[in-house]
Amino acid sequence: MKKHSWKAAPALRKIGPLIIAMAALEVVFGIRVPGFSQMDNQIDLLQQISVNAIIAFGMTFTIMTGGIDLSVGAVLALVGTATVSILAAGSPSTAPSVKLLLALGGGMGIAALFGLFNGIPAAKTRMPTFVITLSTMMVARGMAYRFNSAQPIPIPDNATTFLALGNSRLLGFIPVPVLVMLGVFAFATILLHRTRFGQHIYAIGGNREAAKFTGINVVRTQVWVYLLCAVMAGIAGMIHTSQLYSAEPGSGQGFELNAIAAAVVGGTSFTGGIGTMYGTLIGAVIIGILDKGLNQAGVHFSLQYIVKGLVVLTAVYMDVRRNKS
Amino acid sequence: MNQNSQPGQALLELEGITKRFGGVTALNDVSFDLRTGEIHALLGENGAGKSTLIKILAGIYFPDAGSIRMDGRQAIINCVADADALGIRVIHQELSLAPNLSVAENIYLGREPVRMGLIDRGRIFREAAMLVEQLGLEEISDVGRQVSELSVAHRQLVEIARALSCRARILILDEPTSSLSELETEALFATLNRLRSQGVGIVYISHRLEEVIRIADRITVLRDGCSVGTQDTSAVNQKELVKWIVGRDIFDYFHRPPHNPGDIALEIRNLRSKHIHGVSLCIRYGEVLGLAGLVGAGRSELARAIFGIDTFDSGEILVEGSPVSITGPRDALDAGIVLIPEDRRKEGLVMIESVAFNLSLPWTREWNPTFLPNSRKRYAMVTRAVESFSIKTSDVWQSMEGLSGGNQQKTLVGRWMEHRPKVLILDEPTRGVDVGAREEMFIIISRLVQAGMAVLLISSDLAEVLNMSHRVAIYSDGLIMDTADADSLTPEKVMEKLTGASVNEEA
Numbered sequence: 001m002k003k004h005s006w007k008a009a010p011a012l013r014k015i016g017p018l019i020i021a022m023a024a025l026e027v028v029f030g031i032r033v034p035g036f037s038q039m040d041n042q043i044d045l046l047q048q049i050s051v052n053a054i055i056a057f058g059m060t061f062t063i064m065t066g067g068i069d070l071s072v073g074a075v076l077a078l079v080g081t082a083t084v085s086i087l088a089a090g091s092p093s094t095a096p097s098v099k100l101l102l103a104l105g106g107g108m109g110i111a112a113l114f115g116l117f118n119g120i121p122a123a124k125t126r127m128p129t130f131v132i133t134l135s136t137m138m139v140a141r142g143m144a145y146r147f148n149s150a151q152p153i154p155i156p157d158n159a160t161t162f163l164a165l166g167n168s169r170l171l172g173f174i175p176v177p178v179l180v181m182l183g184v185f186a187f188a189t190i191l192l193h194r195t196r197f198g199q200h201i202y203a204i205g206g207n208r209e210a211a212k213f214t215g216i217n218v219v220r221t222q223v224w225v226y227l228l229c230a231v232m233a234g235i236a237g238m239i240h241t242s243q244l245y246s247a248e249p250g251s252g253q254g255f256e257l258n259a260i261a262a263a264v265v266g267g268t269s270f271t272g273g274i275g276t277m278y279g280t281l282i283g284a285v286i287i288g289i290l291d292k293g294l295n296q297a298g299v300h301f302s303l304q305y306i307v308k309g310l311v312v313l314t315a316v317y318m319d320v321r322r323n324k325s
Numbered sequence: 326m327n328q329n330s331q332p333g334q335a336l337l338e339l340e341g342i343t344k345r346f347g348g349v350t351a352l353n354d355v356s357f358d359l360r361t362g363e364i365h366a367l368l369g370e371n372g373a374g375k376s377t378l379i380k381i382l383a384g385i386y387f388p389d390a391g392s393i394r395m396d397g398r399q400a401i402i403n404c405v406a407d408a409d410a411l412g413i414r415v416i417h418q419e420l421s422l423a424p425n426l427s428v429a430e431n432i433y434l435g436r437e438p439v440r441m442g443l444i445d446r447g448r449i450f451r452e453a454a455m456l457v458e459q460l461g462l463e464e465i466s467d468v469g470r471q472v473s474e475l476s477v478a479h480r481q482l483v484e485i486a487r488a489l490s491c492r493a494r495i496l497i498l499d500e501p502t503s504s505l506s507e508l509e510t511e512a513l514f515a516t517l518n519r520l521r522s523q524g525v526g527i528v529y530i531s532h533r534l535e536e537v538i539r540i541a542d543r544i545t546v547l548r549d550g551c552s553v554g555t556q557d558t559s560a561v562n563q564k565e566l567v568k569w570i571v572g573r574d575i576f577d578y579f580h581r582p583p584h585n586p587g588d589i590a591l592e593i594r595n596l597r598s599k600h601i602h603g604v605s606l607c608i609r610y611g612e613v614l615g616l617a618g619l620v621g622a623g624r625s626e627l628a629r630a631i632f633g634i635d636t637f638d639s640g641e642i643l644v645e646g647s648p649v650s651i652t653g654p655r656d657a658l659d660a661g662i663v664l665i666p667e668d669r670r671k672e673g674l675v676m677i678e679s680v681a682f683n684l685s686l687p688w689t690r691e692w693n694p695t696f697l698p699n700s701r702k703r704y705a706m707v708t709r710a711v712e713s714f715s716i717k718t719s720d721v722w723q724s725m726e727g728l729s730g731g732n733q734q735k736t737l738v739g740r741w742m743e744h745r746p747k748v749l750i751l752d753e754p755t756r757g758v759d760v761g762a763r764e765e766m767f768i769i770i771s772r773l774v775q776a777g778m779a780v781l782l783i784s785s786d787l788a789e790v791l792n793m794s795h796r797v798a799i800y801s802d803g804l805i806m807d808t809a810d811a812d813s814l815t816p817e818k819v820m821e822k823l824t825g826a827s828v829n830e831e832a
Contacts (some may be wrong), residue, residue, distance in 0.1 A: 061676040122396075122624075166780050188580045190696045191696075194693070194696045194697065194698055195693065195696045196689045196690060196693050199686065199689045199693065200689070202675070202678065203675050203678075203680070203682075203686055206676070206678050207671070207674065207676065207677075208676035209671055209672045210671070210672055210673050210674055210675055211630075211675070212634065212654060212672075213654060213664065213666050213673060214654070214686050214687050215632065215653075215655045215687060216686075217653075217655065217657045273675065273677050273678070274677065320715050
C-alpha cells in the first residue's frame with residue numbers, strides 16, 4: 001500500500017495565481033501612477049475596500065452553500081438609518097454611551113432579523129435564494145426609506161464614538177474600518193477553514209443531499225450562513241454610515257454586486273462548495289486596486305466600469321478553466 | 326431467444342483503433358464490428374475502454390490510429406454531427422430529454438418542422454404518433470404526455486424513438502437497464518428484438534451478464550484497453566464470461582458469510598407512511614436480511630424512513646430492543662444505524678471534494694472539536710479507512726471524481742466504520758460497479774457481518790440478494806409479502822411472488 005502524504009488542502013493551492021495577479025496590478029499602477037505605492041495611499045486603499053470586503057466575507061458564506069444574498073446593500077442602508085435614528089432620538093439627557101449601545105444593538109438586531117428572514121426560507125423551502133433575497137432587498141430598502149421621510153439623517157455631533165468607527169485612525173495611522181475588516185476576516189477565516197461549521201458549509205455547497213445523508217444539520221447551518229451574512233452587512237453599514245456622517249436611506253445600491261464580484265474574483269464558485277476567505281479578501285483588494293488605480297490614473301469612470309467588468313469575467317473564466325483541468 | 330441471429334451485412338467496422346490520453350493508452354489496437362439486425366454486447370470492467378470506444382463512435386473523441394468503415398466505405402467521424410449523419414446514436418445512462426415538453430416535442434427536439442416561421446405543432450404530433458406506432462412503442466403512444474410524467478423506462482423509449490426518427494441505423498445503449506425493474510427490462514428487450522428484426526444494429530453495454538447472455542447475438546470483451554476477443558453468445562456461459570472480463574477465475578463470487586445470528590439488532594414494528602403500508606421486520610447481529618422487490622416498490626423509501634430522511638406516520642423502530650425516536654439522520658446515526666444510499670453521486674459523496682474530506686466528514690466532531698482541527702487525528706482516521714477498505718487512490722487529496730465507481734462505493738462504506746455501526750443498510754451497493762469491484766464489495770459485506778454487524782441489503786439484482794443474504798424479505802408495494810430463508814428460494818419463486826402479488830393488488 002502506497003503511503004499517503006498529508007499535503008495542504010488543494011483549496012490553499014489556488015491562492016497562488018491570485019496573489020500574482022494582485023502583485024502585478026500593484027506593480028503596474030505603481031509604475032504608471034505617481035505616488036500610488038506610497039504607504040499613505042496604500043492605507044487609503046485598504047480603508048476604501050473595507051466596507052466591500054466585510055460584505056464580501058458574508059457573501060462568500062452564502063455563495064459557498066450554493067446560494068446568494070442580494071439584500072446586503074439594502075440591509076446596509078436600513079441598519080444605517082435605524083442606528084442613526086436611535087442615536088438622534090431621545091432626550092439629550094440620556095448618557096451617550098447608553099444611546100450608543102441601544103443604537104448598535106438595534107442596528108445589529110435588525111440585521112440579524114433580516115438574516116433570519118433570508119435564511120429560514122432559504123433553508124426550509126425550495127424557493128431560490130436569488131428570489132428570496134431579491135424580495136427582502138426591496139423590503140429592507142423600503143423600510144430604510146420609512147425613516148425621516150426618506151431624507152438623510154445626520155449623525156449627531158455628540159456621537160463621537162460612532163463617528164470614530166468610520167473616520168478615526170488607531171495611533172493616527174491605521175484606520176478603524178481596516179481594523180474591523182481584519183477582525184471580521186480573522187473571524188470568518190477561522191469559521192470557514194478551521195471549524196466544523198465551515199466543513200459543513202463545504203459539504204452542503206458540494207452536495208446538499210449527501211450532507212443530509214451524512215447527518216449534518218443542513219437547515220441550521222444554512223440559517224446561520226444567512227444570519228452571518230446579514231450581520232456582516234450590518235457591520236459594514238455602520239462603518240459606511242459613519243464615513244458619510246449621515247445615514248442615507250438610498251445608500252448601498254449595488255454593493256451586493258461589488259461583494260459578489262470580490263468573492264468570485266477570489267475564486268468562490270457559484271456552483272457552491274468551492275472558495276476560500278483569503279481568496280475573497282484578495283478579490284476585494286484586486287477590485288480596490290483597480291478602482292483606485294484607474295481613478296488616480298485619471299481614467300474616466302465609464303471606462304473604469306468596463307475594465308472592471310472585463311477583469312471579473314476574465315478571473316471567473318480562468319477559474320472555471322482551472323477547475324476543469 | 327436469438328431468433329434473428331442469421332448474419333446480416335457488415336454495418337460498422339472498426340479496425341486497429343488506438344486512443345491515448347497523455348501517457349495513458351485508453352484503447353490499444355481495438356477492432357470491433359457490427360452487422361445489421363444484430364445486438365452486439367460490449368463488456369468490460371470500468372476503465373476497460375468501453376466509454377472511450379463509444380465516444381469515438383459518437384464523435385466526441387478522435388482516434389489516434391485505426392480506421393472506421395460504414396457499409397464498407399471509409400468513414401471519418403470528426404464531430405457529433407458526423408456521427409449523426411452516419412446514423413449513429415448513443416442512448417445515454419443519464420437521459421437527455423426536456424422533462425417539461427411532451428413526448429412528441431422531445432422526439433423532434435432541435436429539428437422541429439416549421440411553417441411560416443412558427444413551429445408546426447400539428448405536424449409534430451401527427452408524425453410522432455405515426456413513428457411511435459410504426460416502431461410498436463405502444464407504451465408511449467400518447468405522444469401529448471409530458472415527459473416528466475413518464476417512468477424512466479418510458480423515457481428511454483422516447484430517446485429510442487427520437488434516435489430512430491432521424492434514421493438512426495446504429496443504436497448504442499449504455500447501461501439501459503440500470504434503473505429499470507424486471508418487467509420494464511422485459512419490455513425493453515421486446516422492443517430491442519423488434520428493432521433488431523427491422524435491421525437496426527445495436528451496441529449493448531451492461532454490467533448485468535445474465536441480461537447480456539439473453540439479449541446479445543455476439544459479445545466483445547475489452548480489458549485494459551485491449552480487445553480480448555469476440556464470440557457468439559451461444560458459445561459462452563456466464564461463468565466463462567466473468568473469467569473473460571476479469572481475466573481470472575472468480576470461484577466463490579458472492580462470499581456469503583456463515584450464518585451466526587446473535588441478538589436482535591434492529592426491529593421495525595408496523596411502520597407506516599405514504600409509501601410504506603405497515604412493515605415489520607427484524608435483523609440480528611451477524612445476519613444479512615435481503616430485501617427483494619421490484620424497482621419502484623418502495624424499498625428505498627423504507628430505507629429512507631428508517632434512516633430518518635423521510636418521516637413516517639406510525640410505527641416503532643427498536644435498536645437492541647429499546648425504542649429509538651428517529652426524526653432525522655442524526656438520530657439514526659446516534660442509534661447506530663447507517664444508510665449507504667442508492668445514488669452515491671447524488672446522495673452519498675461530495676464529488677468535488679477529496680477522498681480525505683469525504684472519509685472524515687462524518688467525524689468532524691472528533692478531529693475538530695473546537696476551531697483547532699487535529700490534522701494528525703484526521704489523517705489517522707483517513708489512513709485507517711483507506712487501508713482497511715483498500716481504496717485505490719493516488720493521494721488522499723485526490724477528488725472523488727478521479728476514483729472508479731467501486732472505489733467511490735468503498736469510500737462511502739468505509740467512512741462510517743470509525744465507530745462500528747450496529748446496523749448497516751445498503752441500498753443497491755453494487756449498482757454501476759464492475760465485476761471485480763462487485764466481488765470486493767461482497768467481501769467487505771461478508772467481513773463486516775462476520776464481525777457481528779447487522780445488514781439490511783436492498784438490491785434489484787435477485788442473484789445478489791439470494792446469494793448474499795441469510796434471510797430474504799419479499800417486498801412489494803410497501804408491504805413485506807413473505808420472509809424466507811435465502812436457501813429455500815430461487816429467483817423464479819421470488820419473481821412469482823412479486824409479480825403474482827402485484828396482479829392481485831390491481832384486481
